[in-house]
Amino acid sequence: MKVSRALAGLIAAAMLVAGCIGSDEESEPETSSTSSLAPTTTSLAPTTTVVRLFPEISWSMPARFGLDANSDGRIDVPNTAEYALNLPAGSCAGGCPVTTPTFTVLLSGADSQSDLGAIDDFTWEVRQGSEVVAGASSSIPEAEVQLAEGSYLVSLTVSAGGQLATATEEIIVADHLIVAIGDSYASGEGNPEANTIDSSGAIDRVVGIWADDGVGGPVAVTHRRAHRSTLAATPQAALVLEGRDDQSSVTLLFTARTGAEIDEGLLGPHPGSESEDPPEVPQIEAVAAMLGCEETSSGPRCNRTIDALTISIGGNDVGFNVVLGGLVLADPDLAFRVAYNFALNEVFRVAETGIEELPAKYAALDRAIRSRLEVDRIYLVAYPPAVGSGPSLCEIAAEDLVPGLEVDQEEILETVDRVIEPLAAAMAAAAAEHDWVLVDDHVDDFATHGYCGTDPYPATAYPGNPFPEPLVVPADESVRWFRRADESALVQGAAAGTFRPADLATSGTLHPNEYGHQSIRNELLAVLDFS
Known part of the structure; x- marks a missing residue:
C-alpha cells in the first residue's frame, strides 16, 4: 500500500511535536519499525532536524503466457512439465520432482524519496507468517525473488544521510x-x-x-x-x-x-x-x-x-x-x-444413439x-x-461442400430438433x-x-x-x-x-x-x- 508523502510528513511532524511537549527528559533513540500505513524514520545519530525519507514499494510478476521466445510471430505454447512447474529446461527428463512451484516477483523501491541526498541502500525482507522466506540488500532499488503462490509481507528499509526508514506492504503472488x-x-x-x-x-x-x-x-x-x-x-x-x-x-x-x-x-x-x-x-x-x-x-x-x-x-x-x-x-x-x-x-439415429x-x-x-x-x-x-x-x-448450409448438394432448411430444422437441442x-x-x-x-x-x-x-x-x-x-x-x-x-x-x-x-x-x-x-x- 503506497502512502501519500504529504500524509507521512504530517505524521512524522506530529510525532516530533508530541515528543517535545510530552517530556523534558531526553529519550532513547527509537528502533526502526514496519508499517503498512506510513514509513518510520530512524536516526543513526542524535539530530534535531525534521527529515523526509520515504520508502515506497512497488512489485510485479513477469508474464508467462503471450510470449514469443523464438520471435516467429506466434504465441508460445510450451506444453511441458518444466513450463507448467516453472522449472529449468530438462528438469523433468527423468520424471518431475515433487515440488512447490515458485514464480519470479520483481520488487522495486525506485519511487522512494529522500531529502537527505541519494538513498544508498535498499534492504528487502519477505515474510510469510513469522518466517523470513526471501531477502536482498543492494544499492540499487530493484530486487528479484522467487516465491510460491500465497500471501506475503514485504518490508523495504532504505537509508540515506544517516537515517533509516521502513515501509511494509502485503502482496499476493498468484x-x-x-x-x-x-x-x-x-x-x-x-x-x-x-x-x-x-x-x-x-x-x-x-x-x-x-x-x-x-x-x-x-x-x-x-x-x-x-x-x-x-x-x-x-x-x-x-x-x-x-x-x-x-x-x-x-x-x-x-x-x-x-x-x-x-x-x-x-x-x-x-x-x-x-x-x-x-x-x-x-x-x-x-x-x-x-x-x-x-x-x-x-x-x-x-x-x-x-x-x-x-x-x-x-x-x-x-x-x-x-x-x-x-x-x-x-x-x-x-x-x-x-x-x-x-x-x-x-x-x-446415429446422433440420437450418441x-x-x-x-x-x-x-x-x-x-x-x-x-x-x-x-x-x-x-x-x-x-x-x-x-x-x-x-x-x-x-x-454446407452448399459448398459437394457441388450441387446442400443441407436445406427442412433438414436444418430437423437437425435442430433431433441433434442440436438434445445435445x-x-x-x-x-x-x-x-x-x-x-x-x-x-x-x-x-x-x-x-x-x-x-x-x-x-x-x-x-x-x-x-x-x-x-x-x-x-x-x-x-x-x-x-x-x-x-x-x-x-x-x-x-x-x-x-x-x-x-x-x-x-x-x-x-x-x-x-x-x-x-x-x-x-x-x-x-x-x-x-x-
Missing part, C-alpha cells in the same frame, strides 16, 4: 493455471496462426501454420497434428487475463485436438489425424504428466492445482461429421422420397478428472449454432450433475452469424493471428462467425476427409472462425473465477 482440453471447437480448428504455400509437390497447395512451442521442437509437431491455434477461445481468454494486471501471471496448458471424443482423445489414446501419426496420449494423462500428478488413496496429488479447466467435448461423440455428411448426401432430388427419408432417419450414451460418458470423464487431477473449477463450453437461429436461421440439454444436465460451470451465454450471440452470413474478408486474404496486436471483431451483425468449406480450403488447405473433390476436403468446415472464438472468449472471461 499464477493462474488454465488448462484447455477437448475437441476441434476447443483446439481452434479452422483458424491457423497463418498460412503459407507449399510448392514442393506437383501443384502448389495451401498449408496452415499452427501453434508454436517457442523452440520449434516436438511439441510444435503435436500442435500441428492437433490443429491447435491460439486464436481459440481459451488461449484468447488467457491472453486477456495475462494483460489485465502486472501483479499476477497466467500459465496455459493446451491439449485440445481436432477429432477428439471422450473415449478416444480424453480418456483413451487418439489414433492421430493422419495415417503416419502415432497414437496420442489421452489428454487427461498428458495434463497429469505435466503437473506431476500421482494417484493416492485419498485422491490425486499434483504439484499444482488447476484453477480453470475448460472443456469442449461431445460433438464428435454424437457423430457431428456423420450427420453433416449424411445430410449433404441425402438429397431428395437424387433419390426417391422413401429412400431419402430412410437415409435421413439413419443419419439422425446422445443417449453421453450421460455415462460425461460421468466417466468427471471420474477421470477428479481421480487424476487437482482442479478448482471445471467449465463445459456449449456449442454455438452453426446455422444461426430464430429469424436468422439459414435457409441452406445442448445433455451438456447442461451433465454440468449440473457434476458441478461443472456451463458456459453457454455466447450461444445467443451466434444467432445472426451462422454459415449463411456475409463473408468477413476474402478467403484468399486470411489475416491470421494479428498477435501482438489485438483482434478486432467487425461490428456488422450479419458477418459470418463460422468457416465455410471453400473458405477453409483456402485458409488452411485440403486434407484427407469425407468429401470430394479433394480441394474441399478440409477439416475447418463448420467451425467457429476467429470472430466466433472471440464471442466464446468473452463469455469465458465473464465466468472465470480465480477467487
